[in-house]
Structures are given as structure tokens and as C-alpha cells.
Amino acid sequence: MDEAAQARRQTQRHKNVMQGIDDLQVWLKDLLRNGLLQVPERADKLFEGMARRMVDAQAPGLAGRLRALGEMDFTGESWKALLTERLGKLWLLTEAYRHLERRSEAWQCEIRTLIGYPQTKEEVLAGEAVADRWMVLHKRVRRVDQLKVESYWLYGERSGRMAVYLEFLAPKKIPEMSLVPGDFYDGELCFYSGVGSLRALFRSHQRVGEGGFVPAACSGLEEAAARYRAAVGENPFIDEVPTVVDGLRLAEDGTRSWVVDAEGKRFPVRIREEIRIPLLVTTGGKPFRGFLLADEEGWELLSIWNQPNDEFYCWRDERD
Amino acid sequence: MNATDTIVNAALLGTAAKEFVPNDGELPAFLQEAFARLRSETAGADPEEVLYRMGALVFACQRAGTEPEAADESLSAIEPAAEEEEGTTYFSRDFGQMLEHLCANKHYGLLEYAYRRAMEWGGKRLIPPAYLPDLFRKAYADEYTMYQNFQRMLWTLAGRRGVWLRKQMGYDAENEGEEEEMWKTASLKVRKHMLYRLRKTQPDKALALLQSDWKEQTVEHREHLVTCLGTGLSVADEPFLQMVAEKDRSDSVRKAAQKLLLSLPDSQLIRESADMLRGKLRYQEKTGWEYEPLEYTPQLKTLGLQYHATVLRNASILQQLAEHQLPILHCELIERMPLDFWAELLDRSPEEAAELLVRKPPFDLFNNTDFFEQNKEFEKAPNLMGRNRFSIENNQVSVTIHTDEDYAFIGIATSEYTRESYEVKTHFSPIKAIFRFNDARWARYIIQANLKKKLTSQLIQFMTPEELEEFDCRDIHMGILLSDLADDQPWGPKLSTRIVEQLIKQKKDFNTDKIDTMAPRIHRSIIPLLNRTLANKQTSKQIAESCQKLKEGLELRDEIDRLVALP
Numbered sequence: 027m028d029e030a031a032q033a034r035r036q037t038q039r040h041k042n043v044m045q046g047i048d049d050l051q052v053w054l055k056d057l058l059r060n061g062l063l064q065v066p067e068r069a070d071k072l073f074e075g076m077a078r079r080m081v082d083a084q085a086p087g088l089a090g091r092l093r094a095l096g097e098m099d100f101t102g103e104s105w106k107a108l109l110t111e112r113l114g115k116l117w118l119l120t121e122a123y124r125h126l127e128r129r130s131e132a133w134q135c136e137i138r139t140l141i142g143y144p145q146t147k148e149e150v151l152a153g154e155a156v157a158d159r160w161m162v163l164h165k166r167v168r169r170v171d172q173l174k175v176e177s178y179w180l181y182g183e184r185s186g187r188m189a190v191y192l193e194f195l196a197p198k199k200i201p202e203m204s205l206v207p208g209d210f211y212d213g214e215l216c217f218y219s220g221v222g223s224l225r226a227l228f229r230s231h232q233r234v235g236e237g238g239f240v241p242a243a244c245s246g247l248e249e250a251a252a253r254y255r256a257a258v259g260e261n262p263f264i265d266e267v268p269t270v271v272d273g274l275r276l277a278e279d280g281t282r283s284w285v286v287d288a289e290g291k292r293f294p295v296r297i298r299e300e301i302r303i304p305l306l307v308t309t310g311g312k313p314f315r316g317f318l319l320a321d322e323e324g325w326e327l328l329s330i331w332n333q334p335n336d337e338f339y340c341w342r343d344e345r346d
Numbered sequence: 347m348n349a350t351d352t353i354v355n356a357a358l359l360g361t362a363a364k365e366f367v368p369n370d371g372e373l374p375a376f377l378q379e380a381f382a383r384l385r386s387e388t389a390g391a392d393p394e395e396v397l398y399r400m401g402a403l404v405f406a407c408q409r410a411g412t413e414p415e416a417a418d419e420s421l422s423a424i425e426p427a428a429e430e431e432e433g434t435t436y437f438s439r440d441f442g443q444m445l446e447h448l449c450a451n452k453h454y455g456l457l458e459y460a461y462r463r464a465m466e467w468g469g470k471r472l473i474p475p476a477y478l479p480d481l482f483r484k485a486y487a488d489e490y491t492m493y494q495n496f497q498r499m500l501w502t503l504a505g506r507r508g509v510w511l512r513k514q515m516g517y518d519a520e521n522e523g524e525e526e527e528m529w530k531t532a533s534l535k536v537r538k539h540m541l542y543r544l545r546k547t548q549p550d551k552a553l554a555l556l557q558s559d560w561k562e563q564t565v566e567h568r569e570h571l572v573t574c575l576g577t578g579l580s581v582a583d584e585p586f587l588q589m590v591a592e593k594d595r596s597d598s599v600r601k602a603a604q605k606l607l608l609s610l611p612d613s614q615l616i617r618e619s620a621d622m623l624r625g626k627l628r629y630q631e632k633t634g635w636e637y638e639p640l641e642y643t644p645q646l647k648t649l650g651l652q653y654h655a656t657v658l659r660n661a662s663i664l665q666q667l668a669e670h671q672l673p674i675l676h677c678e679l680i681e682r683m684p685l686d687f688w689a690e691l692l693d694r695s696p697e698e699a700a701e702l703l704v705r706k707p708p709f710d711l712f713n714n715t716d717f718f719e720q721n722k723e724f725e726k727a728p729n730l731m732g733r734n735r736f737s738i739e740n741n742q743v744s745v746t747i748h749t750d751e752d753y754a755f756i757g758i759a760t761s762e763y764t765r766e767s768y769e770v771k772t773h774f775s776p777i778k779a780i781f782r783f784n785d786a787r788w789a790r791y792i793i794q795a796n797l798k799k800k801l802t803s804q805l806i807q808f809m810t811p812e813e814l815e816e817f818d819c820r821d822i823h824m825g826i827l828l829s830d831l832a833d834d835q836p837w838g839p840k841l842s843t844r845i846v847e848q849l850i851k852q853k854k855d856f857n858t859d860k861i862d863t864m865a866p867r868i869h870r871s872i873i874p875l876l877n878r879t880l881a882n883k884q885t886s887k888q889i890a891e892s893c894q895k896l897k898e899g900l901e902l903r904d905e906i907d908r909l910v911a912l913p
Contacts, residue, residue: 054394054398055392055394055395058357058360058361058394058397058398059360059361059362059393059394060360060362061357061358061359061360061361061362061363062357062358062360063358063359063360106354106357106358107350107351107354109357110350110353110354110357110358110401110405111350111401111402111405113357113398113401114353114398114399114401114402114405115402115405117395117398117399117401117402118398118399118402121399247414248413248414250414251412251413251414254409254412255409255410255411255412258406258409258410258412259410262402262406262409275423275424276423276424277421277422277423277424278424279420279421284421286417286421286422286423287414289417290416290417291414291415291416291417292414292415292417292418292421293414293415303479303511303514303515304476304479306424306511306514307475307476307478307479307507307511308475308476310426310427310475310507310510311423311424311425311426311427311510311514312426320412
């Protein structure tokens, strides 16, 4: 009975999503027909209406992407390429969902997840677990309306795997886990199904008092770039690619910051203003190992290991 | 133009304006082929769909080609900080956190105290670098504390990492040879800080920096910057200051320079003022002070006499006053004179001269109404608000003199409707001269003579700790007393008790500034007094809170002592 009911719900949901995608695609075409030049003037209202339509269509993933478009920084010139790219991906995602049956099982799962189909906690924890000693590389807190979203990036010592653990907290709700950046946990992580998925849940965990480690790192920015290319090549919808890179130093050209490796290769890097000076103070200008997150907007430096004694430093990261 | 630019431009323009069809060469060959395939596979598709799909492909290709940029001469990594001296270590994190707490809660008095105690390590221990940024920001943010000595202690306690960090934070550098470069682009605030710092160790260099672009500075900047020469002032500064005092376009800048020249006992301005007074002033043992009238000459104006600009503008008024032997000009000139002038004039040692100037000050004239009552020129006018008034009437001007305790107010009616007034001190006080010349010798003579408490009480900052301990400060305004007490001297138990008792008696809460001034210096023996006050039910809420805060301040001081204790 339950299975039948579930099947009916799934079928109805698929129908709702398809109708939502129909509307979205019409809207996307209208947008592109008129051109994107005027979008910044209307951004605060332009995307919200269609985002709500996607919520109605049971496609919260698409709603989230639309809202993210509305929250872009439209000052300067960089929004033009970023908006074009994201709209293209959004179109691609809707088309991919239309032709889901042509995809592999892994891709079907990935696309459904991106659309907004949930994977239940039970399903995830029932999957294969990766047992390892995990280091918490960074914590980010974002406030989305009334909800607080805590994101933790993790690295497994033996597996060399990266993972992301998310906590969604309504007001006054206590988090299930209070992970501390720089701490180590012996535990089993179960990864969400998909293609190159980093999101995971702890099946078990135990804080480790001693016996920490320093994550293996890319020797320089070329290797880091190669990892990035591999990740986006495997899944072009991936939002963030975390990497640890050795031997970095900071450079500044008056308008932005850069990370430079031992070979003199460089990437522009985003460093939040409130951590720029603490970062300089901590490193004294000397090389450091850095935890970087690469996304569509570039590379962001989040945490470091100060050499030569590999002392770990992470700064508070809270965003609205 | 790269491939993504082609897509972006098409998207910005919109397909209604122009359907996306890349021209030859706008896309790499493989993307051109991909576009052709896309068109054929999606025949009949909307142009928007084609552009979206092509856009997704082009950007995916771009991502797939992500590479770091190659090394470039135009950009180099930030040079690392120099290593600290061998044998140097850092204070504990607890001490760093204490400094952070003091700074964040504006306990600047205790912050200075903490720096001073830390300096006792002779530079062998430094503040942990993690805590430096906020301390530096505070050092540069506050106009007043910028010039406090404790900033210099902070630079020492920050070590070589601190020098490097200040540069990274955009503040000035300590490195030799970099000041000139920094000066060129520094803001007014940073320039002032540079001058203040350099004036203590390399005053000539500071003067040279100031002179380097003096003429290009605005009036406001010139006025601020010339005042900085007050630190480390010496005769070497006189030529520049004299030039500014004579030739600057701005009256306020000229006055600022003149004020500094008056602080140099051997300056030309002081010598000329002394020359003007000599021969016009005598002291006789039996008859006291005698003086000759001073005639108005243009030279008076060049001497920058400030008070009586109104009078100086009108020579006839000056003449009127001189005829009535009112020693207006004498008063201002004598207040400029250093102790050595008086020693020479009185033919006594400086110590004897200092004592005599207290016992028998010149120009006690306005304080002595007999002069006016005996002089037929003056008419006694009805008392106004308990003050004596005398007036001179003539056809063109009336002069009314009010004598009060410390000041005579001279009002000049230049017409029926126009009246200007200014004040003259009724008696000579050496205090202004002592502070202007920072003459500790003169101050010590007066303190030791101890002839007039009112005078001595203005010289608190020159007293030894033993003298302070015995000094009865009960009549002195607490705000003035606390600001006068020297920065780095701890107070003895008697002084501490008198101060706290006085504050409690005043029944006003000790504001945060007072507590911040007291906490680093006050003797711990006052704690029972604070506790009694707190326990007393009649103590007001405000006083109780103040006593509690003072106790907490003492606890913080104890903690600082513990954290920086020498082995």
C-alpha cells in the first residue's frame, strides 16, 4: 500500500516538476530573447517569482538556483559572464531532467537531487560508508531567511576523500553535531548518491583527542587546477571543488589578491576582508598550505596550515 | 575576443535583436563544428534554446581548460617579515587576550600600563602577532591616543613582525629610507603620526619631511602639521618657524608657528620681547614694581601680541590706555619671559627670582583697586554682579574695567552700538611660562618654596611621589588633578585615599575615564575603603557602581602583573 502510494506521489511529483520546467523554460527563453543587459535593474524581483513557481512545482533545487541568480553581485563587469553561464547550466539541467531516461543511474540520481528531489537520511545512511579519520577543514554559516545552514568541509586521512556535511537549523534548534574546525573525528561517512557527490552524513563519529594529521596537498596550483578540471569534467553542475595546496604565498596588485605557488604560478583568490590581515599576521608572508574552494567565481582561501610547524588556522565564516 | 565573450555579448543583446550565429573565427574550430552539429540536430529549435545550449558548452569548455597564470614580473608575492632577534619569545596567549580585552573595552589606561610592564622585559618578549592588528587599528584610529607614549611602546613590543604588519595594513613604516616614499602619499593623519614619531628620535628628519612639500599643503594641513613640531622642539626649528610666522599666507598658521617660537626661551621672538620690556620694568625692594609706559609701535604687532589685537588696531585707543598707565601690553609680554630673564632683571639667582615672583608678582595692579580709586581719571561705576567697575569716559571711547578674582575685563565701546571686550589677568602667574617652556627647574623652585597652595597645586606633574603623597589635594578639581598626575607614577596610599574620598564626597559617579586613569596607579590600600563604601547602604547606586568598577580595574591590574611578571 505504502509503495503504491509512494509510486503515485512520485509520478505526480514528476508531472509537477515537468510542468514547472515547461514554465521555467518559457521564462528563460523570454529572458534571453530580450537580452540580459537590463537584468541588474530588476534582479531583486525578477527571479523571485519564478523561484516560487519552482517551489510550487516541487523543484526546490531549481528554486534555489534562481534565488542565487537574484542574489548575485551586479556591480562591476563580472556578472555578465557569470549570469550567462549559470543560465546556460540551468537550461541544461532542465533539459537533462526532460530526458532523464537516457542517463545512467548515477546521473539520474544526480539530476533528481539537483532538481530538488530529496535523498532521505535513512537512504543515505543505508549506503556504503567510508570509515576514516576525518579532519574538519572549515565551517561556514549562512543565514537563509529563518534558517541557519552550517556547512562543514572534511578530509579523510587514509581515503584522501573530501566531504561536505550540512546542518539545517531552524531557530532555537540545537545542531545534531557540533564539529569544530581543526578537530579530528574517527567515523564513518555515508555519501549521497550522485556523480562526484561530496555531501555526506556521519553514521558514527568520535572526536579524537590526539593523533591529528595534515591533509595531503597538491604540490602547486597546476595540480590543483588539474583536480578542478577533473571534477568539473566529471560533473559540470558541481558547485564547489575543495582542494588543499602546498607552498602558497599571498600577492596583491592593489585591486585583488592572488595566491602564488613555489613555481610562480598564480590564481586570483578571494579572501574575505576580515581575514586578510589575520592571515598576513599568521603567516608573516611566508609560504603556507591552504584550503581552497574553487567555484564559478574563482578560488577562495578559507583555512591554512602555517609552516613550518603546520599549525592550523581557520577564521569565522558567517554570511547572510 | 574569446569564445565566452562571444556568447556573453549575444546573451546581453538578446536573440530578438540578433539571432546568435557566430562569425568565422569567433569560436575555435571545434566549437564552430559543435555549433553546426547543434543547429542540424535541433532544427526548428528556438534561437534561445540554441544559445543556451551553446553557452553551456562554451563555458564548460572554459572550465575544462582552467590553468593557473604564469609568473609575471608585474606581480610578486608579499615579502615575508624579517625574523625576530635571536632569543626573543612571545608573551602568552593569555596576555594577548588581555590586551585585546583592554583595547576592546576602552581601558586605555590599563592598556598603557600593560605595555609599560611588558617593556620591563627589555624587548626580549613580544606581543603574539595574532593580537597586533586590533591594537594597531586602535593606535591609528584615535586622534588623541595616537600621540601617547604608549604607542611607541606598542611598536617596540610588536617586534619586526609588527613593523612588517603595519606596512601591510597601510600604516607608516619604521624602515630607514622609507619615510620619504610614505610621506608622498600619506594622509594627514598618517603624516602627523610620522612626524610625532620621528620628532622624538630624528627631529631634523621630521622637519625636512615637513619642509619638502610645505608650500603645496592646504591651510588646514599646514596648521596641523606645524603643530607637530612642538614635539622635540629646539632652536634648530627656529629658522623654519620664523619664516612661517612672518610669511605664511594664513593667519592661523602664522599664529601656530608663533606659539611654538614662544616656547623656545632663546628664540628671536623671546629676545625681542625681552628687549622691549627691559628698561620698562624695575623692581625696588622698598617700593616694589615700577614700570614705564610702552608706546605703540608697529614692532608690537610683529611680536604677535594676541590679546589686544583690537587695541592694536586702534592706535588712539592704545594711546588712551597708555596715558592712563594701564599696563595692558606689559602683562602679555611679561608672561612670555623665561626664568633667566627674571634672574637677570632682579639680579638674583634663578631660585631666588622664582620665589620673589611668587611673593611679589609684578602687575598685581588690577587686583588692587586702590590704583583705580586713587586715580582721578577713573570713576567708580556701580557694582555689577559683585564686581568692581571703573570707567573712563571721553568723547570717543569709554573703557570699563571689571576686576574679578583672576581677571580684569576691559570693555571698549568704539561707538554707541559697538563694544569689544577682552580679559587681562589681574596678577602675574608663572604657570603659563613654566608649561610653555616645560621648565621643570622653575616648577621645582616654586614647589619647594611652597608659598601659595593655589600656585603649587597647578604644578602637580612636577612633584615627586613623596611630595604628592603629602600634598593636600582636597581643594583641587578632581578632573584637573587626575589629568595632571604623571602618567607612569604609582600613587602612594595617602594620595590614593584622598583622591577616592574626594570623589566619593563629591557624590558623582567616577566616570569611565577617571576609573581608567586611576586603576593603573592607585594604591591597593584603598580596597577596604571601596568595600566599606559598597557595604554602606547610604551609598548611592552611581557611587557603588563606580567603586565596583574601580575594584574590577584593580583586579585587571593584578592579572596584568601576573601575566608579565619577570622571572
